[in-house]
Amino acid sequence: MSLHYTRRKAANLIAQGASVASALFGIIFLFWILKDVLTLGLPAVNASFFMELPAPAGVDGGGLANAILGTLMITVIATVIGVPSGILAGTYLSEYGRKSRVADVVRFLSDILVSAPSIVIGVFVYALMVKPFGGFSAIAGSVALAIIMLPVVIRTAEEMLKLVPDATREAALALGAPHWKVTVQVVYRGAIRGITTGVMLAVARVSGETAPLLFTSFNNSFWNFNLTEPTSTLTVTIFNYAMGPYEDWHTKAWGAALLITAMVLVVTISARFFVRGKAN
Amino acid sequence: MKNVIDRHKADKLGDSLFKGVSFFFAVSVIALMILIFAVLVKESWLSLKAFGFGFVYSSAWDPVAGDFGALPAIYGTIVSSIIAIVIAVPVSFGIAIFLTEMAPAWLRGPIGTAIELLASIPSIIYGMWGLFILAPILSEYVEPPLVEYLGFLPLFSGAPLGIGMLPAGFILAIMIIPFISSVTRDVIRMVPSILKESGYGVGATKWEVIWKIVIPFAKSGIIGAVILGLGRALGETMAVTFLIGNSHDISMNLLDPATSISATLANEFTEAVEDIYLSSLVELGLILFVITFVVLALAKLLIARFSYDGGRR
Numbered sequence: 001m002s003l004h005y006t007r008r009k010a011a012n013l014i015a016q017g018a019s020v021a022s023a024l025f026g027i028i029f030l031f032w033i034l035k036d037v038l039t040l041g042l043p044a045v046n047a048s049f050f051m052e053l054p055a056p057a058g059v060d061g062g063g064l065a066n067a068i069l070g071t072l073m074i075t076v077i078a079t080v081i082g083v084p085s086g087i088l089a090g091t092y093l094s095e096y097g098r099k100s101r102v103a104d105v106v107r108f109l110s111d112i113l114v115s116a117p118s119i120v121i122g123v124f125v126y127a128l129m130v131k132p133f134g135g136f137s138a139i140a141g142s143v144a145l146a147i148i149m150l151p152v153v154i155r156t157a158e159e160m161l162k163l164v165p166d167a168t169r170e171a172a173l174a175l176g177a178p179h180w181k182v183t184v185q186v187v188y189r190g191a192i193r194g195i196t197t198g199v200m201l202a203v204a205r206v207s208g209e210t211a212p213l214l215f216t217s218f219n220n221s222f223w224n225f226n227l228t229e230p231t232s233t234l235t236v237t238i239f240n241y242a243m244g245p246y247e248d249w250h251t252k253a254w255g256a257a258l259l260i261t262a263m264v265l266v267v268t269i270s271a272r273f274f275v276r277g278k279a280n
Numbered sequence: 281m282k283n284v285i286d287r288h289k290a291d292k293l294g295d296s297l298f299k300g301v302s303f304f305f306a307v308s309v310i311a312l313m314i315l316i317f318a319v320l321v322k323e324s325w326l327s328l329k330a331f332g333f334g335f336v337y338s339s340a341w342d343p344v345a346g347d348f349g350a351l352p353a354i355y356g357t358i359v360s361s362i363i364a365i366v367i368a369v370p371v372s373f374g375i376a377i378f379l380t381e382m383a384p385a386w387l388r389g390p391i392g393t394a395i396e397l398l399a400s401i402p403s404i405i406y407g408m409w410g411l412f413i414l415a416p417i418l419s420e421y422v423e424p425p426l427v428e429y430l431g432f433l434p435l436f437s438g439a440p441l442g443i444g445m446l447p448a449g450f451i452l453a454i455m456i457i458p459f460i461s462s463v464t465r466d467v468i469r470m471v472p473s474i475l476k477e478s479g480y481g482v483g484a485t486k487w488e489v490i491w492k493i494v495i496p497f498a499k500s501g502i503i504g505a506v507i508l509g510l511g512r513a514l515g516e517t518m519a520v521t522f523l524i525g526n527s528h529d530i531s532m533n534l535l536d537p538a539t540s541i542s543a544t545l546a547n548e549f550t551e552a553v554e555d556i557y558l559s560s561l562v563e564l565g566l567i568l569f570v571i572t573f574v575v576l577a578l579a580k581l582l583i584a585r586f587s588y589d590g591g592r593r
Contacts, residue, residue, distance in 0.1 A: 012485035019382055022374025026395045026461070029454050033401060033409050040412075085305045092302035106306045109313050112576045115508065116569065117515025119542045123549070123565040124316050127323045147312065154309065178291035180298035208402025211517035211542070215549050235404050239518065242408045250412070257405050268400045272393060 034261070041258025044251045054221050060248045064256055066223050070231040074138055074217055075207045077227070078145035083199050086153025093154065094161035095183050110151035121147050122212035130216060138224065138231035141217025145206040152205065156198025164190040197271045204267035208260050210235035234260050316569065324563035326556055335563060341528040343552070348560035350567060352528045356445065356540040357568065360520060361513040363449025363534070364456055369506055371453070372460035377490055379461070380468045392465070399458035407522030410451040415442035415523065418450075423535055438533040441525070446534040448524040452513045460509040467501030467586045468494055504582030511576040515568060517542035541568040
């Protein structure tokens with residue numbers, strides 16, 4: 001009898017121990033990675049890292065200024081393409097298509113597209129925009145990132161718009177406002193905070209993407225402000241430098257990794273507080 | 281009066297315009313999906329015609345002779361993802377249980393956030409960290425004992441290089457843990473507390489409540505979470521590219537270098553100058569897209585039962 005109890009208690013204890021250990025496992029890797037990115041990246045971050053062009057291969061010094069600008073440029077253009085279309089599509093799902101068949105299909109496909117392999121999106125944009133126009137370009141990279149961003153924005157926009165109570169919509173409609181005005185001036189206002197958060201998370205996510213940029217925006221050792229030319233980005237630079245043979249390249253790659261990681265984490269954490277602030 | 285009618289007309293126009301535009305963007309997702317399929321099929325047509333179905337089970341990869349087969353890449357994609365699932369599922373499950381049933385309320389937020397931050401770290405950072413930090417540790421401390429004690433298995437008979445199928449699978453596991461554990465946590469949360477309370481009421485331990493009440497109730501959602509993780513692992517690129525070793529040989533040995541569809545694409549796409557080479561690579565992409573589409577669709581159908589549907593049913 002007592003053996004039976006002991007065994008049950010032991011099983012319970014083992015299971016709980018394993019569960020605590022799993023949580024620790026996850027947290028250890030988070031801090032381990034962050035620690036290495038910080039300690040190995042910091043030595044690379046100095047004024048010339050932000051201000052100068054890359055030095056020729058094998059020569060120490062120089063910076064990644066063009067890659068920083070390239071990442072900014074490509075991400076901003078992707079945001080300009082992806083966010084408005086995503087919000088409008090999300091608006092359709094939430095305001096017009098709650099029970100429609102088309103909306104269900106769009107939801108289903110968006111959820112799949114969110115997790116679809118980003119490298120395949122890169123191949124797709126290569127076939128669509130790089131091959132026919134005869135060269136890698138910043139705009140192709142932006143389109144690839146916009147496609148990756150689109151489903152994320154659609155789903156968040158829909159969720160956030162749905163959180164606005166129907167009574168608010170009805171009140172505005174009862175005053176005689178047309179549906180689109182209700183949506184733009186009442187519903188959007190109620191959901192602006194959530195949508196902004198979702199957009200921030202989507203932007204942070206795509207700014208760390210590498211795979212879709214490898215064969216769209218490609219790489220460039222110089223400044224580039226022309227959207228139809230290959231453009232260097234931090235993530236692709238990390239890939240090339242980390243795979244390369246020079247010690248200085250590795251240091252630079254860690255520096256770029258630190259920059260990208262810090263940006264993504266700051267946005268993710270602040271988005272979290274932003275949402276929590278709303279909940280209270 | 282005319283004023284009012286004019287305004288009414290303008291409102292109507294505005295309404296149909298706004299609805300039309302938002303409908304256009306919603307439908308563009310469907311169009312995009314179809315376009316992706318169509319473009320991938322069109323671009324891989326050359327290779328589809330040249331190699332036919334044999335592409336899938338041929339292990340040739342000879343860019344010089346123009347002879348290509350997808351088997352090593354498909355094998356690597358599937359095996360590395362299975363390794364990832366085998367490692368990630370128990371851990372994610374433990375995390376989900378910890379976050380829902382065990383942790384005190386003040387600890388749930390911070391730990392949940394920390395696990396989700398793991399998901400926000402870009403894939404390239406995992407790859408770089410894996411190559412420079414994890415691989416040396418694996419080849420020094422983890423793989424030699426594996427070879428020594430489990431070397432009689434064909435799985436662990438090779439040299440401890442630190443890069444290969446197992447390291448790639450391991451880094452994938454860390455990357456998908458946040459996805460599996462957060463979906464599992466949400467599914468477990470949907471288990472009605474009255475069921476759990478009745479378990480505790482008849483004297484069950486926490487583990488018995490979890491194993492005999494929570495899991496059976498949430499089974500299909502948990503399976504969905506695992507399949508979602510699988511879908512993520514299959515398509516993951518940068519981390520795998522750094523760690524899998526990029527060899528087109530198929531080996532039973534998990535410590536040997538291998539390749540995956542995504543790693544092959546990342547490494548060779550910009551080098552492919554011949555049409556047939558490029559076309560074969562696009563066909564690899566098409567295969568990956570089809571596999572992940574099926575896997576993710578399955579996950580979505582399984583999880584859908586546990587998500588809030590707006591009170592429609």
